[in-house]
Amino acid sequence: MAQSSLLGYPRIGRKRELKRAVERYWSGKNSEQDVVNTASEIRKAAWGIQNKHGIDQIPVNDFSYYDHVLDTICLMGLVPERYNFNSSKVDIDTYFAMARGAKGQPALELTKWFDTNYHYLVPEFDAGSPKLSSDKPFAEFDEAKKELGKAPKPVLVGPVTLLLLGKSHTKPLAEHLADLLPIYAEILSKFKDAGAEWVQIDEPTLVEDRTDEERSLYQQAYAGLASQSNRPKIMLQTYFESLNGNWDTAVGLPVEGLGLDFVRNDENRAALKKNGFPQDKVLGAGVVNGRNVWRSNLNDKLTLLEEIAQTVDKDRLWVQPSSSLLHLPHDLDLEEKLDQDVKNILAFAQERLEEIRVLTKGLNEGRNAVKAELDANQKIFDQAMKSTRIYNAQAQERVAGVTEADFSRTSPFRERIAKQKAALKLPEFPTTTIGSFPQTKEVRSMRAKWKKGSISDQEYWDFMRERTKEVIKQQEDIGLDVLAHGEFERTDMVEFFAEKLEGMAVTEHAWVQSYGSRCVRPPIVYGDVYRPEPMTVDMIAFAQQQTDKPMKGMLTGPVTILNWSFEREDIPPYQTANQIALALLDEVTDLQKAGIRVIQVDEPALREGLPLRSRKREEYLDWSVRSFRLSTSTGVEDETQIHTHMCYAEFNEIIAAIEALDADVISVENSRSHAELLQAFTDHKYERHIGPGVYDVHSAQVPNTEDMVEMLQRSSKVLPEEQIWVNPDCGLKTRGNEEVWPSLKNMVDAAKEIRARQPVGAD
């Protein structure tokens, strides 16, 4: 009999209870016990609902107060010296100090978990010798075992993945690994003693490009762990991609189970058909999507499982999601405002449980045993096919009608920039901001009131216009050259557009953990996207009327809108990107008609869509660059200056793509990784205009003029001066007015100073 299994469940609570509990703890309003109690309730609810759906292998230790990699750092005692930790168990304050920084000590570095929007804390391997320093997994195991009356399946981040995700290695990886293995062995033995039959060890790094040397680490690790006799069986779990070139390594490891992703693409399916599967291993078949919100087509999934069962005997099969459900919102029941046609075709974490139940039963007992469920499921898909909410002929025809010319502006950059200079009359080293200004309490509370209906549209928009007017005046007063309207009317740069575009839906409660207590609510692209009416023109035109300086139109780019949403699966992503691009193009040309001469199309999420496998990157960059160009070409006059913004500095690998966007001006994050960015421009001759951020908006300090002058001087060593713009690293939304204005004043002074010091053309 096949079993059903889960890799992990959402842990922030159905209504983000964990967020509230830990944030209150941080501000001193909650005791540690309050946090512990909330956490326990969340876990019990998760186990209860999984149990109710008959899940055989219920995960534990998938819960975390902040981040599961941080939990593993604590488990291994990899606490960097700066936190002055010298007891045998990591306490909650040391834990949060590593997550958030404390007493002047910086937090651990935070970075993206593979290709998700989840962020983990980076282990530091110069932290001294590891030793078992936490009871958390064992406590949760006992708690669940008592609650469920059966042994759950503990989940651990694997030793090789922990190593490869870490930094500050002080010796060869194999030696670090040798330090970790005795601790993993000790953990396994404790779980065995506590009654665990299986343990799930996550090694998602096995789906990335690996060198032979790295591949040998997995062999070293699992040969070591397997030789330990007192241990549960090991399910080695991979996700987010296929094994590809690491197939032989993975299937050759001396473990009892291997978990594979059968959703991301067909590569694991093909490899399984071609190579077969070891007789002595259980296959964890990840057949329903742990990363996206579409209801599974159960007939298709059952066909897939039946096919897999031809290679792997049912007794050795686990039916499971492709990854942890951490990346999905909690449940659909909370969504009261979603259109019913849309809601019908969605499945969040809780809805996945029922899919897993039906599929396992169907596989074990035959299709007839789940006939009613399969029929009901098929009916939903048949109905959806007919929905005009989802399919829009006009939007489809418009993308289909796009020609090669639609991806290029009329004239090359050299000619455009000359015309723009004449039209805009900007000084050398022009100053600007990235767009948003502080979203004060007042702004947020007005929006909350408006959403509740306690103030009228009129009152709300009067207030927003007033704030916009004010911020324009302030920008004029300090002497900025290209102004922004402040984005007060936008909660989130993607949600704002998703609310206005057809084919996209926003949700009320569909939160997903991004990092720590921070959650995001990605919109859902459920159908063909088009723009029923202008989205930003009124506000930007109003802003332009307040000033003689150029006002920037401010849009979010097609790739960012797509990457920060749940995307469609029935058409390729480039098609959705192009639909969004065409909607944005209409906005760009409408802004132009309204007299806006500078239009910024932000693409901060372009880089994060980069596929995990390097051989797939070119294709991604190709279509994403094209969709940006589609949004900024046809009908855009030479005199209209197109800006874009990105906030990361790992530019080297994608600089050609960035140039290919053909944006006239790009502003980028720079101050935290100055050297790296400048290196990119030393290696690659960049021709367009660029504003390498002169100060870090994530710091509360007011930057001084001298430092910014120095930054500009350094930039002008690798870039011709006439190409350089002066701007902060990123938007100022999360900062306070008391820092923002002195900072910008200093920034404008820095520009003035460098203009005076270095007349263009001089050495």
Ligand code: GLN
């Ligand atoms: N224009 C946006 C802002 O200023 C850009 C945000 C971003 O880069 N993430 O807030």
Ligand code: ZN
């Ligand atoms: Zn940014």
